[in-house]
Amino acid sequence: MRPRLCNLQADIVMASTPSLTATLLVSCRDRTGLVAALSNFVFQHGGNILDADQHAESESGEFFMRLVWDVSGFRLDRQATQSGIEALARQFDLRWELTFSDARSRVAVMVSKSSHCLYDLMLCQQLGDLGGEIVRIISNHDTLADVCRHFDVPLTVFPVERDQKAAAEAKQLALLGELHVDLVVLARYMQILSPAFVERWQGRIINIHHSFLPAFAGARPYQQAQQRGVKVIGATAHYVTAELDQGPIIEQDVCRVSHRDTVEDMMRKGRELERLVLTRAVRLHLQRRVLVSGNRTIVFG
């Protein structure tokens, strides 16, 4: 009698806010009748739609939708919900992803020596705002061991020696698998991941680049910015793809600089941006608000 169980669980969760919700992300080519079909599906089984967002890419005609409903009165259990959506997916040729709010995503954060982005992610988690759980820090150095201990998250150090990168990556990949990680966050991790690694984690690695992409891709962006004499600097969080700094952008932000700002000043101001932008992007991803369309993202904010 799974449905009953599910409802029981939902009721218990309901006692404390917020209620248990289901989030459905879909994309498809032909959407005729899709909104009505999905709304009906939720309504007919006793769900209450809390949030609905949609977007049609004008050029490709591709359609994207995010639907959130309150599961507390829903008459289908998770298995049956899944099956119901599978049926609709066949009918409308949907790509889709269904998640429940009590299933917290498991996050691994990869770092090198800089602590600012790691602190920010950890604090966000500590305040209960992240929308997932950081289950492991992976680093090529032990510089941030103390920070990991403070936040009580285990650190695994895999030194990345020259010519031994493949071996290090093999260990990293094995660990990510063991830990059932859903998302990898590169929080100023100073190694470039191999195409094979990136391919395997397609759409599930978020990196922070310390410039307003596409300006100043590659190394030493603040030096580049200072030399070009820009009046605004930025930071960009994006999904990692095989091409360096070219993946779909999730979030960007900027701040003003002037002739008075040295490269060091830009680095300091940039650190503020990097951590804010990265944490925002990770939250958006974990709240299932980001859909990828080619090299762009749809962000239902």
Next chain:
Amino acid sequence: MRPRLCNLQADIVMASTPSLTATLLVSCRDRTGLVAALSNFVFQHGGNILDADQHAESESGEFFMRLVWDVSGFRLDRQATQSGIEALARQFDLRWELTFSDARSRVAVMVSKSSHCLYDLMLCQQLGDLGGEIVRIISNHDTLADVCRHFDVPLTVFPVERDQKAAAEAKQLALLGELHVDLVVLARYMQILSPAFVERWQGRIINIHHSFLPAFAGARPYQQAQQRGVKVIGATAHYVTAELDQGPIIEQDVCRVSHRDTVEDMMRKGRELERLVLTRAVRLHLQRRVLVSGNRTIVFG
């Protein structure tokens, strides 16, 4: 055979982009099944949903929705569409407003001597971005006659003499009625409208206040800002209510100032803000993106 006529018209419109669309704004208390019912209504009569936004006020429980659909293949004419929605409105106890994209709202702009907000609204209209038509400028001075002529919009001057305000307002109200005006924009109009005027045009007067409300309500906000030594100044576009500067806020924006900025500098920077903020707010209103909830607005941006 009205529907056919309607489709013909729609087809002709379709030849040139953009297509003819219907926009429905609704608000209600109990939304159970509402999204499904509205989606079905559109789908079953051949409409294609282009945009759907919704919002539930957590405290009041009130629910707001904006639904836009392509009317080109819709099998109901406007009368029948109206009737169909009326039926749903009774069922769900909806407040609602239905508009079609070819029915351009008629706008009157009230000004005094400052030109910057008027220019901005006019330029926006000239570029085809405003979403309505400015049919008349009303002023208590003839200072801006030349600007009105340049943009080819008739100006009517009603001097507002001391103790003759009621008479002037009577003429203004008569003119607004004659011209079938839908929206009144106060573009730095330096007279306070009477409660009776405001009451009669409830929710259809937009004012620009030259501060970040609720800071510095009332007169001379830049002087107030300079004396308080703030580091950021702002501008606020809001619906006018009987209480001065207290109506629902549609849009705000800010810019930085420093100790170097005199009151004159703040006024200059503020002019940039005022015109941008006012024009944005008017566009949002004319595109039927703003709903009022008590003293707040829901803006489906």
Next chain:
Amino acid sequence: MRPRLCNLQADIVMASTPSLTATLLVSCRDRTGLVAALSNFVFQHGGNILDADQHAESESGEFFMRLVWDVSGFRLDRQATQSGIEALARQFDLRWELTFSDARSRVAVMVSKSSHCLYDLMLCQQLGDLGGEIVRIISNHDTLADVCRHFDVPLTVFPVERDQKAAAEAKQLALLGELHVDLVVLARYMQILSPAFVERWQGRIINIHHSFLPAFAGARPYQQAQQRGVKVIGATAHYVTAELDQGPIIEQDVCRVSHRDTVEDMMRKGRELERLVLTRAVRLHLQRRVLVSGNRTIVFG
């Protein structure tokens, strides 16, 4: 007795605010004692320093200074002031420029068909904020004739035919010379100036580029931005150099965009940025607040 004359004039100007001021811009390599020497020069002749800004480029060691003083009590006339500064310039090996606040710079604005930047410059001038005088509009089209008439500035149209560009530029250069123009502003002028033109007007042509440079240089930046899926767009005002979109940046600003923004939306939002950024840059230049250092600018804001 020129000094007396000068003082008389200054007194007359003083009667109405603001007072007559002198602005000195200098740059040099070795600044030891320079601030003291310049301060003394002003003080010893009865000038009152109103504003002083300075900046040392850490890498090159080059030093920049802007000094503004009240000339109302100054005991040197303009000629003698000039000579005095020449003597200091020899001593400290200065590059320098001296201007008086009653000598308004003469500005020519080059446009094509877009009006938004032209309107903004004109309005700024009308409000007395520009710090110079727009003496002529030059265009390759007569599209904006009506705007020029409205603001009462003469328009000269030089059509730029394919293969006749050199001839058109010769006429443009002749006109700029005749009119004693100090600054050329490219307000969305859609022709690329020849290297010879640029060379001759080095440091005195300001262009607005509709992207956040160095991102999206070249043609159709909003299309580029939309395809790259950025979350922020920008505009850049810069001095024109022989290399397209590579000159020293004076001012930049940005605004947020999302997946909802079409290229047209970006163009609309971009127009707001373009005009604000261009007008700000022109004002900064005309107020003698901008110094060029290699490919960077020092902006004493």
Next chain:
Amino acid sequence: MRPRLCNLQADIVMASTPSLTATLLVSCRDRTGLVAALSNFVFQHGGNILDADQHAESESGEFFMRLVWDVSGFRLDRQATQSGIEALARQFDLRWELTFSDARSRVAVMVSKSSHCLYDLMLCQQLGDLGGEIVRIISNHDTLADVCRHFDVPLTVFPVERDQKAAAEAKQLALLGELHVDLVVLARYMQILSPAFVERWQGRIINIHHSFLPAFAGARPYQQAQQRGVKVIGATAHYVTAELDQGPIIEQDVCRVSHRDTVEDMMRKGRELERLVLTRAVRLHLQRRVLVSGNRTIVFG
């Protein structure tokens, strides 16, 4: 032979960047000749001016200046420098403060239960950016003991019981004295300091208020903001004066909100602002960039 000693020390410091500098803040009524006199003083004794900022309040006529010079070649020791400036101060009737870059200010941070501002200040110090040293955390709770331990700064807990506030403040004041504290930072300290405390630490207590003052002074500003329906929220760092939330503002910043943002969302976004704004204000103060003029600040950024 103190000067020699001083130079020796300066040389040693010079070996590692940055060099030892002196910073002089002055304010006065009549500035005629002041810039020249101060510049000469520095130049004649072998100092090299690195930075000079000045500002005249147009209404009060009060004049403010900040002068930074490289002490490495300066021929006066600190005592003699002090005496020299004292002489100038008598001549020009100056209020003044002289500091050397190797004398790090001692900072006490007062907190309650919220950690976000404390983390930010600590991280800023850890990165060497703060410009002072946090020597003690004082709290009315032991909630943040773990954070203090992590950053290796001692925590002193003085519980503030109802009706025992005066006793608690007496202990706080005694501790601040013992520790030779220069600046007290209220990093979301949830107690209101008594007028006597504030009076004694006039101009040396910085508070963060979680609204854009003067909007939403007092308690629960995010609730106030949500009820008023503003589209932008902010945070304000200010010196504490006897009147709650009315002291001179050092720094403010804002971010956009919409109808979708609950009070909890505003609190989350606000936390980002609060910590950034507070840390910036503390840095500006510690770098001797802030001067108070009545209820305004001059910030030489």
